[in-house]
Structures are given as structure tokens and as C-alpha cells.
Amino acid sequence: MTLAPSLTDAPVYDCRQVFAEELRALAREDDRVVVVCNDSVGSSNLGGFRDEFPGRLVNVGIAEQNMVGVGAGLANAGMVPFVSAAGPFLTGRALEQIKADCAYSGHKVVLCGQSPGMSYGELGPTHHSVEDLAWLRAVADLTVVVPTDRAQTRAAVRWAYAHDGPSYLRIPRFKVPDVIPENAEFSPGRAVILREGDDVTLVAIGTLVSRALIAADRLAAEGISARVINTPFVDPLDEATILAATETRGIVVAEEATLSGGLGAAVASLTGQHAPVPLRLLGVNGFAPTGSADRLLEHFGLTADAIHHAAREILGLRSSMP
Incomplete structure (x- = not known):
């Protein structure tokens, strides 16, 4: 699929709204669907769910470990809990409960990390959720999903609801x-x-997918054929598609997450063991400072320009950056 050149001017959407709409639709279909949150009704866009299903939303307050434990208990009782909180607090404060109560116990809990990456911007490093992919990839039997847009967010919510096991969205x-x-x-x-594309491969998730597509359009204008791969399932990874990409001259991986242990690390581990190929990993290195989300993405080179530059660099071409 070749994207229209107008992508840079395309309308943009808040996927949290689609998440909330799909969750309410599921709750209408199945009275086992419940929500557990940590005083995050507003930031998780759960106001509509609370109003429509007041008896099926449990707000535990700012107590994330308890929140995940309650979710696991509800799953054990036959409910389908969606446990929703800001990404850094859900994954950082409650990692032990995610590991022991959800993954090790095999409970069907849908963990919903809201506002991940650096989208909290000015709230700073305490609110940036860039380590979550690395932490949760290390937990066995936990599926890790990063939807990219509205359609994929709807699909992720529906898939997690039907999945017989724990998942992180x-x-x-x-x-x-x-x-x-x-x-x-x-x-x-x-x-x-x-x-x-046959020359170079761009692998991206979440906010970086549209930027990778813009970069691919710019490369095409220069006569460079770029394959663009979206991997919504970070774990389990589509190993066959990634390994097939090693037939190109190199792979650029772009993610709004730490370079230590995230998608790029997964691609590097896979290709390094089976089909070594030149790689450029674009992500967050160290603690992300305070600033607007746009400025932070630019600070770490998570832009269409930077992806374009990395692809040219792999091909041994002169830098396109000023």
C-alpha cells in the first residue's frame, strides 16, 4: 500500500476515545466486562463508562499494586477486567503484581497503559512511560500490544477481550x-x-508509523524503495516478516520507547542470531527531559526527517540532515 502524499496534512485523532467507545460497546454485549482504575477516570476517558455502568467501574484510588491485584481477583471470579492507568504508574509501580498475579497465574486481565511514551510532555521524567515495553517484554506469557491508529486500537481492544490470557495494550x-x-x-x-520495498526496511510502532511512511515517501522521491512494517505485537514478534526484511540492505527501527529492551532490541536480537544485517535503532536514550511531546520526539530524533536520514545512512548515502 502506497500512502498518499497528503499524510503530512491528514487529520489526527486521540485513540483513547476509540478505546473508551469500544470498551463501552463490549460492556453492552457482555456483563462480565468491568473496569478497574487508579483515580484515572478522566485521563482514561472512562467517564462515559462510569455513567453507563456505574456498578462495573472500580476506582481503587492511587494504589496501582492493589488495582492490578483487584483486576486479577475479578478475572479469577470469571469477570473480564480492563485495568486502566497511566502507563508509567501501571507498569512501574505494579510490575510485581503484573508478573505474579496476571502473567504467572495466567489470568485474563487486560492491562491498559494510557498516555504512554512521552505524551505527558511537560510533566517530565516521572510521567514518561518509555521503559514499559522493556519491562513487560521480560515477563513470560504476557502479550504486549502497541496499536497505531483508531482502527488498530479498536482491533486491539476486541482482540484482548477475546484472548484467553493476560495482555498489555x-x-x-x-x-x-x-x-x-x-x-x-x-x-x-x-x-x-x-x-x-527492496532497498531498505523501516519498522515502526505507535506514533512512529506515520512518520516512517512519510520518510518512505521522501525516499521514494529519491529513487530509494523502502519497505514499511508495522509490528503492533511487540511480543510475540512476527519473526518471519522481520527476517524476510533482511533481504533488504538494512533495517531502521523506530519506537517511542527506551532503546534498552524495546522493539529495537527485539529486532536486533532476532536478526543478530539468524540473519545479521545493518541496523539503526531510533528511540529514547537515557531519561527524557521535560518539554512538549513534539519537542521531545524531535530531541530524540523520532521524526520523519530522522528516519529518512537513518535509511540513507544505512545505504551509505550522504546525510540528508542539515
């Missing part, structure tokens, strides 16, 4: 355009190839 706050085809397959270990 990284629900973006940073507004993004629609880039995933409505009929795209959504299943564990399956990537979405958004654009074919």
Missing part, C-alpha cells in the same frame, strides 16, 4: 492519523506490511 495519547487499513489482519505474531 499501550493506548496512545499523542494524536495520530489513520494509516492502518480497516481490513488488516490483527493477530499475535503478525505484522502489517504497509509498503513494499
Whole structure:
């Protein structure tokens, strides 16, 4: 699929709204669906759910470990809990409960990390959620999902509801355009190839997918054919599609997450063991400072320009950056 050049001017959307709408739709279909949150009704866009299903929302207050434990208990009782909180607090404060109560116990708990990455911007490093992918990839038997746009967010919520086991959904706050085809397959270990190409491969998730597509358009204008792969399932990874990409001359991985242990690390580990290829990993290095989300993405080189530059660098071409 070749994206129209107008992507840079395309309308953008808040995927948290789609998450909330799909959650309410599921609750109407199944009275086992409940929500557990940590005093985050507003930031999780759960006001509509609370108003429509007041007896099915449990607000534990600022007590994330308790929140995950309550979710696991509800799952053990036959309910389908969606446990929703800001990404850094859900994954950082309650990692032990995620590991022991959800993953090790095999409970069907949908962990919803709201406003991940650096989307909290000016609230600073305490609120940036860039370590979550690294932490949760290390937990066995926990599926880690990063939807990219509205269609993929809807698919992720529906998939997690039907999945017989624990999962983590990284629900973006940073507004993004629609880039995933409505009929795209959504299943564990399956990537979405958004654009074919033979020279270089761009692998991206979440907020970086649209930027990778813009970079691919710029490369095409220079006669460079870039394959663009979206991997909504960070764990399990689509190993076959990633390994097939090693037939190109190099791979650029872009993610709004730490370089230590995230998607780039997963791609590097896989290709390094089976099919070494030149790699450029774009992500967050060290603590992210305080600033607007846009400025922080630019600070770490998580832009279409930087992806474009990294692809040219892999191909041995002169820098496109000023």
C-alpha cells in the first residue's frame, strides 16, 4: 500500500476515545466486562463508562499494586477486567503484581497503559512511560500490544477481550492519523506490511508509523524503495516478516520507547542470531527531559526527517540532515 502524499496534512485523532467507545460497546454485549482504575477516570476517558455502568467501574484510588491485584481477583471470579492507568504508574509501580498475579497465574486481565511514551510532555521524567515495553517484554506469557491508529486500537481492544490470557495494550495519547487499513489482519505474531520495498526496511510502532511512511515517501522521491512494517505485537514478534526484511540492505527501527529492551532490541536480537544485517535503532536514550511531546520526539530524533536520514545512512548515502 502506497500512502498518499497528503499524510503530512491528514487529520489526527486521540485513540483513547476509540478505546473508551469500544470498551463501552463490549460492556453492552457482555456483563462480565468491568473496569478497574487508579483515580484515572478522566485521563482514561472512562467517564462515559462510569455513567453507563456505574456498578462495573472500580476506582481503587492511587494504589496501582492493589488495582492490578483487584483486576486479577475479578478475572479469577470469571469477570473480564480492563485495568486502566497511566502507563508509567501501571507498569512501574505494579510490575510485581503484573508478573505474579496476571502473567504467572495466567489470568485474563487486560492491562491498559494510557498516555504512554512521552505524551505527558511537560510533566517530565516521572510521567514518561518509555521503559514499559522493556519491562513487560521480560515477563513470560504476557502479550504486549502497541496499536497505531483508531482502527488498530479498536482491533486491539476486541482482540484482548477475546484472548484467553493476560495482555498489555499501550493506548496512545499523542494524536495520530489513520494509516492502518480497516481490513488488516490483527493477530499475535503478525505484522502489517504497509509498503513494499527492496532497498531498505523501516519498522515502526505507535506514533512512529506515520512518520516512517512519510520518510518512505521522501525516499521514494529519491529513487530509494523502502519497505514499511508495522509490528503492533511487540511480543510475540512476527519473526518471519522481520527476517524476510533482511533481504533488504538494512533495517531502521523506530519506537517511542527506551532503546534498552524495546522493539529495537527485539529486532536486533532476532536478526543478530539468524540473519545479521545493518541496523539503526531510533528511540529514547537515557531519561527524557521535560518539554512538549513534539519537542521531545524531535530531541530524540523520532521524526520523519530522522528516519529518512537513518535509511540513507544505512545505504551509505550522504546525510540528508542539515
